[in-house]
Amino acid sequence: QTIHWIHDVIPNQLVLQKFERSKTWSYLTSVHFSKDVVLKAYKLGKALQRKNNDELRKIHEEKWLKLWKKGRIEMKGVSDNATRLTKAITSSLYNLLSSLPDFSNENNLFESQWKQKDLMESYLFTGLSPSGLSWGDRKDHKNMQAYRGHLFWDQETWMYPPLLMLHQSSAQLMLQARLRTMYTAGENAKIEGFVGMKYPWESALTGIEVSPDRECGIREIHINGDISLAVLQYLRVTDHNLTCQGNVPKLIIGIADYWLSRSVWNNSCLRFEISCVMPPDEYSRCVNNSAYTNVVARISLKLAFEVAECLKLPNSTVYENTFKRMYVPFDGELNYHPEYDGYVLGKIVKQADVVLLGFPLMYNMLPDVRRRDLEIYENVTSVKGPAMSDAMFTVGWLEVHEPDRARRSFEKMFDHVTGDFQVWTEVKGGHGAPNFITGMGGYLQSIIFGYFGIRIYRDKLLINPELPTDISSMALYGLDYKNCSLDIFVGDRNEMVIKWSGDVGCSRLLIVSPTERLRLSGSRKMTISKSSLYIRVIHERGTNDACFP
Ligand SMILES: *[C@@H]1O[C@H](CO)[C@@H](O)[C@H](O)[C@H]1NC(C)=O
Ligand SMILES: *[C@@H]1O[C@H](CO)[C@@H](O)[C@H](O)[C@H]1NC(C)=O
Ligand SMILES: *[C@@H]1O[C@H](CO)[C@@H](O)[C@H](O)[C@H]1NC(C)=O
Ligand SMILES: *[C@@H]1O[C@H](CO)[C@@H](O)[C@H](O)[C@H]1NC(C)=O
Ligand SMILES: *[C@@H]1O[C@H](CO)[C@@H](O)[C@H](O)[C@H]1NC(C)=O
Numbered sequence: 001q002t003i004h005w006i007h008d009v010i011p012n013q014l015v016l017q018k019f020e021r022s023k024t025w026s027y028l029t030s031v032h033f034s035k036d037v038v039l040k041a042y043k044l045g046k047a048l049q050r051k052n053n054d055e056l057r058k059i060h061e062e063k064w065l066k067l068w069k070k071g072r073i074e075m076k077g078v079s080d081n082a083t084r085l086t087k088a089i090t091s092s093l094y095n096l097l098s099s100l101p102d103f104s105n106e107n108n109l110f111e112s113q114w115k116q117k118d119l120m121e122s123y124l125f126t127g128l129s130p131s132g133l134s135w136g137d138r139k140d141h142k143n144m145q146a147y148r149g150h151l152f153w154d155q156e157t158w159m160y161p162p163l164l165m166l167h168q169s170s171a172q173l174m175l176q177a178r179l180r181t182m183y184t185a186g187e188n189a190k191i192e193g194f195v196g197m198k199y200p201w202e203s204a205l206t207g208i209e210v211s212p213d214r215e216c217g218i219r220e221i222h223i224n225g226d227i228s229l230a231v232l233q234y235l236r237v238t239d240h241n242l243t244c245q246g247n248v249p250k251l252i253i254g255i256a257d258y259w260l261s262r263s264v265w266n267n268s269c270l271r272f273e274i275s276c277v278m279p280p281d282e283y284s285r286c287v288n289n290s291a292y293t294n295v296v297a298r299i300s301l302k303l304a305f306e307v308a309e310c311l312k313l314p315n316s317t318v319y320e321n322t323f324k325r326m327y328v329p330f331d332g333e334l335n336y337h338p339e340y341d342g343y344v345l346g347k348i349v350k351q352a353d354v355v356l357l358g359f360p361l362m363y364n365m366l367p368d369v370r371r372r373d374l375e376i377y378e379n380v381t382s383v384k385g386p387a388m389s390d391a392m393f394t395v396g397w398l399e400v401h402e403p404d405r406a407r408r409s410f411e412k413m414f415d416h417v418t419g420d421f422q423v424w425t426e427v428k429g430g431h432g433a434p435n436f437i438t439g440m441g442g443y444l445q446s447i448i449f450g451y452f453g454i455r456i457y458r459d460k461l462l463i464n465p466e467l468p469t470d471i472s473s474m475a476l477y478g479l480d481y482k483n484c485s486l487d488i489f490v491g492d493r494n495e496m497v498i499k500w501s502g503d504v505g506c507s508r509l510l511i512v513s514p515t516e517r518l519r520l521s522g523s524r525k526m527t528i529s530k531s532s533l534y535i536r537v538i539h540e541r542g543t544n545d546a547c548f549p
Helices: 035-053 054-071 081-097 117-120 140-142 155-166 168-180 181-192 215-219 222-237 247-263 291-312 317-326 368-382 387-397 403-418 439-450 504-508
Strands: 003-007 031-032 072-076 264-266 269-273 423-427 432-434 452-458 461-462 473-481 482-492 495-500 509-512 516-517 525-529 533-537
Touching: 003 035, 031 035, 054 473, 072 081, 081 155, 081 317, 081 423, 081 439, 155 168, 155 222, 155 439, 155 473, 168 181, 168 222, 168 247, 181 215, 181 247, 222 247, 222 291, 247 317, 291 317, 368 387, 368 403, 387 403, 387 439, 403 423, 403 439, 423 439, 439 452, 473 495, 482 504, 504 509
Parallel strands: none
Antiparallel strands: 003 031, 072 473, 264 269, 423 432, 452 461, 461 533, 473 482, 482 495, 495 525, 509 516, 509 533
């Protein structure tokens, strides 16, 4: 891949004259695949810089302001905690958003039809890497600290969910990066002797497997289910219409076909099993029936079943039969989910794995089991693991109404934040990949799905907030749901305020609390009891419900 790059020469030192108190320097860089674009952009940038006391900077600032207005979160309180939390939220969002391109005018792969040539030749965004645009220090290059710019589950599982709620068009870009390499995913499956589509554990420009560690490439197949889940979440919070020709159903069916060929029927236990995988806990390199992997496989297959039903494909039952019989290990005596067949209690786990069953997988289980999974795995999760585990314990403890334990997990995340610019590192104390936007995604999730208590369901959105310690109020501006943008304010009384902008989409929404039912129209603001509130879509008569997986 050829890259063209023009930049100003940046001096080694910047000098203030004796009586100067401040001074601004600006440098311009232009990068693109095309030499023409690079030259044109650089010249235009230089001209704008000279115009009107730096017109370029003004344009830049206006664009950012527009983005912040679209979606952001703020905490208020008398102690320093509010500032600390808000700074970490803002810097996390900033680092995620600034790693994403603005391709709003490029062709939309969601709506277009499957054409291998189009997909491969479109120089679109290739996805978010754990360190964003940075490759880390050159010294670290040998240790792959910045993961070579490759694309992993980090995108779908960690970075994507907060943007899906606050900046939906960015989330769509991430899914487009996967649609782009759909054809290669089909080749990957074939190469390994399976059918359907197999997304690589590590992906780069073409979408072939580029993991330097071959075992990860072959075994860390949960990535496929992670992508299906991201698509499911997308369908549930947007107004996207499925059509037979669209790329989205092809991706869903392709991934499900891969799971069909990868799982094996156990005739003595009458269940489907998946052997020798590497779960999110990468300390276990070849295990049978990883609880996490089998549950995401189940989610992928169930989604394919619903999509096949919706599109009236004749083979929908094959997906149904498989997801209903997919085995998920459970220990009825100790009342918890073993990480895999033969997991020995007490074995150290690299990172959040089984606890992800509760969230984000939202796997159906009794509250007792959810609690037990949290208790057991909190004790054995490595303190040297990556930044996102604590986020999921925060979400889990809040879910089982343990705010003190949630706070302890939440606080641990700040050990990953370094310096004035709030740059995260993968491992506590400044170690591992720098500018670790995966961890930032996790932190934002602990706020959105933890403290704001948001959950995405088939036909509704749950909001069940709980204020963090020392926070007297929190606001989430620009929650994107079903073509409506909502602002949510949570104070320390038993009420919350919901505002909306009067968009067309909002008039289809209904707010349901334990005591009230209100349609969003007219007033554009309402105060409502804080506990367990649902936002539902009012389905117009004749709408086919089966088409909303
Ligand atoms: C989806 O289909 C419905 C019914 O045909 C239509 O009203 C709606 O505008 C469509 N939405 C999109 C995003 O195309
Ligand atoms: C895992 O599955 C393989 C193939 O089915 C089998 O040979 C092996 O004994 C299993 N290992 C465990 C620990 O169950
Ligand atoms: C089911 O049908 C779809 C559409 O024809 C096809 O793409 C898919 O491969 C089929 N799956 C199976 C398992 O037969
Ligand atoms: C976790 O560790 C704590 C402290 O050592 C202990 O009290 C608790 O019983 C352990 N929980 C489980 C489920 O092992
Ligand atoms: C979504 O919003 C856009 C712009 O506000 C509007 O044109 C479109 O009709 C809306 N779609 C639905 C299904 O309400």
